[in-house]
Amino acid sequence: MKPTQRPYQTEEDYWCIREFLREVSLHNNRHDFSWSLLRWDYWRWHVNENIFHMKLEDVVTLWELNGQIVAMLNPDGDNEAFFQIHPAFQDQVSMSEMLDVAEAKLPKTKDEGKKELIVWVNAADEATKGLFTERGYVRSKFLAEHMRRRFFSQPIPDSAPKSGYSVRALGDENELPARSWLSWKVFHPDEPDEKYQGWEWYRNVQRVPLYRRDLDIVAVAEDGELAAFCTVWFDDVTRTAVFEPVGTHPNHQKRGLGKAVMSEGLRRAERLGATLATVSSYGTAAHALYESMGFTEFDLLEPWIKEW
Template identity: 50%
Template sequence: MRRLIMRMFQEENDYWRIRNFLRQTLILNELRQLNWHVARLDYWRWHVIENGDAYDPVEKVTYIWETPDGKIAAVLNPEGRGDAFLHVHPAFRTKKMEEEMIAVAEKHLANSCSIGRKVLYVWAHENDDLRKGILEGRGYTKTEIRDCQHRRSLAIPIPDASVAKGYVIRALGDEQEIPARSWASWRAFHPNEPDEKYDGWEWYHNIQKQPLYRRDLDIVAVAPEGEIAAFCTIWYDDFTRTGYIEPVGTVPEHQRRGLGKTVMLEGLRRLKRMGAVVAFVSGFSTAANALYFSVMSDDHNFLVPWKKEF
């Protein structure tokens, strides 16, 4: 095994090298999300960080392991405060490599949880015996959280979906429709929050800045009265010929009309016409996963955070 050099993210070019690393390893891993999909990296940078305000920028929390000739072997980064994701090239995936990455995460990515103590969550797939063994040996315990990662081959026929009466399924409109799209997102994901907490629509510009954004894959369901009732944004990576679905939502008063399923199926059809071969979506809640199982397939796995306080 060649000696690897660990360093922090240093310059903008590192970001684009990491993107290509994730694309290449997705192919090497037979289109299985053992590492992040490139769209998740972009979403973290342009949405979670840029729109979140409370998170450190990419360059302060990203660590790279590379060969002496500059090829990336592994990348470590958080998604929120106090968590860690390990992305490893399959040719360099060893117990020693993962132990070193977790040690770096404990030193640099842990979050304060009480006076003098820190907490860190490290994510591992449920069938990843290597990482689970390392985590157990370092004093981590498995949490009850489950990120269900759904995968669908687009070689499987995509069924037609009837559209609820009066609704129209189409791509998001121009700049003038962004406020309506933003409002629909607020209503879908904050149904119990008072409207006074809504802080505007300008954040959606960061969504549209992402390299893989395509307005024709930003699918919406429009109600008879003209408001956006449901939405599904899809990120297509033509290098891997895969699509990543994030987010999917329906405004509360328009739920139970099959709109979430309808916009997802429309997105899958568009992906297939573009040449995509696989689509991914992830869900935490029972309701979200019920929808995704109805649209995707039974091909899924669970990503689980392991917790350690120290």
């Protein structure tokens, strides 16, 4: 039987997608060949709600068999496509059909009228890469995503903060402006401060169903300034702890604070019952930090691009 295609329709679909992604993760032995539950949640409440403001009905497409979701197409940015397919239904889902929908719904139209789409694929998936090649895609110049994992059978590094710093959970709402400012300085180190647009966006981060303030870890300098952070998201169904995001203020780097907050996050996740931790990295510095924390095993997610 062929799966039927339909657009995202109601908030109920959001919750069904969460269960679908949990099932896919467990079927894939918790490899992130499809999006993790957290990545969907984080995209829904932070990336899209705070940045892109896409209508889910316009950009998320589902494939169903007997009322069960077996595949999903969704964006991340405004010209990207990600393909989530339940491995038990791999032979019944047409990747070519999913690509047709992606090219119809998700490309960016450039100034000269051309369209551009970036599609993401597991680097080991030769069949899908072959299809992309046939359809005119080439490997993009953008960096691949290293989807890293470590098991809690490994010892957690004992990375204490440098003298003058302490590590703790984020405080109440009164501390959200400082936490937001820290994110701005970490991810926009070369931007003028006048571009900073406030802290209210962090309320949406805290609306993510998996959010726990006791897993929102910060390093604090002696003068009370927030200096580094890592947010950990624990799913008790898959027993997986996802680290997203991790960062250190430019003025406090090279002091071991990234390791310190991650060590604390790992310890807290272990106490909750996590058996696997994951984190993604792109650049050299992030690779080095996560490898030093035991995240040495990884799958590669490659971007491919087409212009027409």
